[in-house]
Amino acid sequence: MNDLVTGRARIDARFEKLQAEGRAALVTYVMSGDPDQETSVEIMAGLPAAGADIIELGMAFTDPMADGPSIQVAGLRALKAGITLEKTMAMAAAFRRHDTETPIVLMGYYNPIHAYGVPAFLATAKTSGIDGLIIVDLPPEEDAELCLPAIEAGLSFIRLATPTTDDARLVKVLQNTSGFVYYVSYTGITGAGSADADTVGKAVSRIRRHTDLPIAVGFGIRTPEQARGIASVADGTVVGSAFIDALRNSLDADGTATATTVSAVLDLTRELAAGVAAGKK
Amino acid sequence: MSKPNSYRTGPDGAGRFGSHGGRFAAETLMPLILELEDAYRAAQADPSFREELDYYLEHYAGRPSPLYFAERLTAHFGGAKIYFKRDELNHTGSHKINNCLGQILLAKRMGKTRIIAETGAGQHGVASATVSALFGLPCTVYMGEVDVERQQPNVFRMKLLGSEVIPVSSGSRTLKDALNEAMRDWVTNVADTFYIIGTVAGPHPYPELVRDFQSVIGDEAKEQILKAEGRLPDTLVACIGGGSNAMGLFHPFLDDESVKIVGVEAAGDGIETGRHAASITGGRPGVLHGNRTYLLQDEDGQITEAHSISAGLDYPGIGPEHAWLHDVGRVEYSSATDADALAAFQLCSKLEGIIPALEPAHALAHVAKIAPDLPKDHIIVMNMCGRGDKDIFTVAEMLGVKI
Numbered sequence: 072m073n074d075l076v077t078g079r080a081r082i083d084a085r086f087e088k089l090q091a092e093g094r095a096a097l098v099t100y101v102m103s104g105d106p107d108q109e110t111s112v113e114i115m116a117g118l119p120a121a122g123a124d125i126i127e128l129g130m131a132f133t134d135p136m137a138d139g140p141s142i143q144v145a146g147l148r149a150l151k152a153g154i155t156l157e158k159t160m161a162m163a164a165a166f167r168r169h170d171t172e173t174p175i176v177l178m179g180y181y182n183p184i185h186a187y188g189v190p191a192f193l194a195t196a197k198t199s200g201i202d203g204l205i206i207v208d209l210p211p212e213e214d215a216e217l218c219l220p221a222i223e224a225g226l227s228f229i230r231l232a233t234p235t236t237d238d239a240r241l242v243k244v245l246q247n248t249s250g251f252v253y254y255v256s257y258t259g260i261t262g263a264g265s266a267d268a269d270t271v272g273k274a275v276s277r278i279r280r281h282t283d284l285p286i287a288v289g290f291g292i293r294t295p296e297q298a299r300g301i302a303s304v305a306d307g308t309v310v311g312s313a314f315i316d317a318l319r320n321s322l323d324a325d326g327t328a329t330a331t332t333v334s335a336v337l338d339l340t341r342e343l344a345a346g347v348a349a350g351k352k
Numbered sequence: 353m354s355k356p357n358s359y360r361t362g363p364d365g366a367g368r369f370g371s372h373g374g375r376f377a378a379e380t381l382m383p384l385i386l387e388l389e390d391a392y393r394a395a396q397a398d399p400s401f402r403e404e405l406d407y408y409l410e411h412y413a414g415r416p417s418p419l420y421f422a423e424r425l426t427a428h429f430g431g432a433k434i435y436f437k438r439d440e441l442n443h444t445g446s447h448k449i450n451n452c453l454g455q456i457l458l459a460k461r462m463g464k465t466r467i468i469a470e471t472g473a474g475q476h477g478v479a480s481a482t483v484s485a486l487f488g489l490p491c492t493v494y495m496g497e498v499d500v501e502r503q504q505p506n507v508f509r510m511k512l513l514g515s516e517v518i519p520v521s522s523g524s525r526t527l528k529d530a531l532n533e534a535m536r537d538w539v540t541n542v543a544d545t546f547y548i549i550g551t552v553a554g555p556h557p558y559p560e561l562v563r564d565f566q567s568v569i570g571d572e573a574k575e576q577i578l579k580a581e582g583r584l585p586d587t588l589v590a591c592i593g594g595g596s597n598a599m600g601l602f603h604p605f606l607d608d609e610s611v612k613i614v615g616v617e618a619a620g621d622g623i624e625t626g627r628h629a630a631s632i633t634g635g636r637p638g639v640l641h642g643n644r645t646y647l648l649q650d651e652d653g654q655i656t657e658a659h660s661i662s663a664g665l666d667y668p669g670i671g672p673e674h675a676w677l678h679d680v681g682r683v684e685y686s687s688a689t690d691a692d693a694l695a696a697f698q699l700c701s702k703l704e705g706i707i708p709a710l711e712p713a714h715a716l717a718h719v720a721k722i723a724p725d726l727p728k729d730h731i732i733v734m735n736m737c738g739r740g741d742k743d744i745f746t747v748a749e750m751l752g753v754k755i
Contacts, residue, residue, distance in 0.1 A: 133523065136539075136641070137378045137380075139536075140522075180639075181376060182638045182640060182647075182649070185637075185644075186653025187653065208376045210379055210382045212374075213374060235380050235542055255379070260539060
């Protein structure tokens with residue numbers, strides 16, 4: 072592994088490359104360990120070739136307060152199958168042995184990291200080739216907890232900006248953000264609403280007045296058409312619940328992976344990647 | 353940890369009580385949480401807010417609640433003098449109305465037009481539904497399916513009061529999951545909705561404002577015991593789920609060094625069985641529902657399910673100020689099992705003619721443990737924070753009685 076291309080640098084490099092190609096990033100959210108670790112490893116390994124530019128790896132949590140039913144249940148499936156934060160980071164490390172370019176961003180809630188211990192977590196994340204963190208319940212007011220130590224460790228701390236984040240607050244939200252800004256397209260939980268490209272476009276322009284960072288948009292993007300719309304106004308398109316639903320629909324009655332589970336996720340990735348490519352700016 | 357000059361100055365500007373508390377909330381909610389803090393500061397500075405709240409506390413909720421000398425229980429235990437702070441006599445049958453009146457007046461000041469709440473035993477749900485009816489605002493109450501089943505009378509009450517009750521089927525289907533679901537509603541309807549949190553937990557400023565609204569319990573109790581006995585009590589006892597009734601009683605006494613203070617958590621089947629709801633006795637610090645505090649969790653930081661006969665104590669966390677009072681050693685945290693509480697429930701009914709809620713029955717179980725060995729001039733004030741009408745079905749089932 073090239074030590075120079077890690078953490079923030081890998082995310083920055085990816086967006087520079089996409090900028091040169093003139094297209095937005097497809098950011099895919101998959102729940103680590105869902106429905107089991109072997110399948111999850113296989114899905115992750117296949118994502119880049121299927122068109123994922125950045126992988127968001129969900130860290131399962133029993134009480135995901137900002138997530139809708141799809142991601143809640145996915146987390147519980149993963150926990151039931153034995154996933155832990157340690158194993159999630161090991162999966163990232165395994166992925167990194169074959170792919171040194173695709174950024175991996177861990178996404179989830181603070182408590183599992185709190186329980187692991189922040190210094191130990193950052194050290195393991197770093198050696199596992201993890202590049203950034205999105206922690207839903209750590210607003211700028213709590214930067215001393217994890218954000219500042221993560222930046223110190225060379226990881227990006229990617230902040231969520233939402234429709235309720237006004238201009239005054241944007242300054243605060245962007246202050247310690249690096250890698251990219253994640254704009255949440257509507258007020259609500261994951262998988263519950265629908266992103267509207269016009270509204271999102273206006274929000275993205277507003278954020279752009281405050282930062283040079285790439286802006287990715289997530290929440291409510293399920294189809295290639297929506298992905299195309301968002302890709303034409305933002306630097307990245309994040310899809311989560313749609314992947315989780317595709318995976319869930321491929322499981323058997325007991326919630327076990329079938330022969331179609333990996334392809335269900337990767338096929339959707341290809342469709343969405345085509346949508347994003349069509350949204351070329 | 354060094355002893356502070358006062359135990360009553362928290363939280364700090366960041367909403368911390370020592371290392372506990374804080375604002376661990378999603379960005380969508382943050383602007384509103386900050387706005388709530390501003391609105392609360394403005395209300396505190398406005399005498400008309402306090403006047404209006406006092407009016408409703410007196411004429412609507414029925415305050416002050418009496419401080420009652422439980423003579424027969426005192427004689428039965430043969431030791432300390434036992435007083436009950438009778439917050440179960442409040443309108444709606446528990447201390448929850450104190451906080452709900454305060455919060456709905458804040459909601460009105462902020463121009464919010466819709467109320468949401470979570471509930472465990474249904475007492476906070478009923479109180480929220482009540483104040484929503486009083487002020488003509490639509491109210492949605494989230495309640496775990498398990499609790500809906502064991503607290504049917506309160507579910508029906510809430511519906512009579514015009515509220516919508518949404519059973520929550522995720523997770524352990526109890527109070528913690530009702531809180532998750534209320535948070536999800538809030539994040540979705542952030543523009544018009546006020547979330548009335550029922551306990552001294554959640555992101556800052558909730559623990560502080562709920563404490564302030566509940567402190568009327570301790571303020572009254574102090575005045576009443578001075579009148580009755582001419583001195584401060586020796587021991588305060590209250591049950592703890594999230595800890596709002598306890599904080600309300602304790603806070604005005606925190607700087608009275610001679611007063612020993614005991615919070616009683618729910619030990620369920622026994623701490624050693626792992627099936628309990630005692631976050632301080634059996635948990636460790638973590639972050640959930642907007643604050644850092646003691647939580648029941650496994651090694652990987654996954655929240656584990658709480659167990660208690662009492663739906664109101666069936667929560668895997670505790671208010672952050674309690675967590676801090678434990679850390680600095682000002683309050684002692686003990687626990688009582690389901691069986692202890694059930695015995696106290698029956699004893700109190702028979703000896704005092706007061707059917708307590710299962711929640712304060714835990715506090716009484718602790719009183720039953722300590723009172724016999726204390727001298728006769730030792731004064732205990734226990735918060736009788738709720739009445740037991742809602743629990744008769746649960747208790748009948750436990751006793752093998754069909755009703």
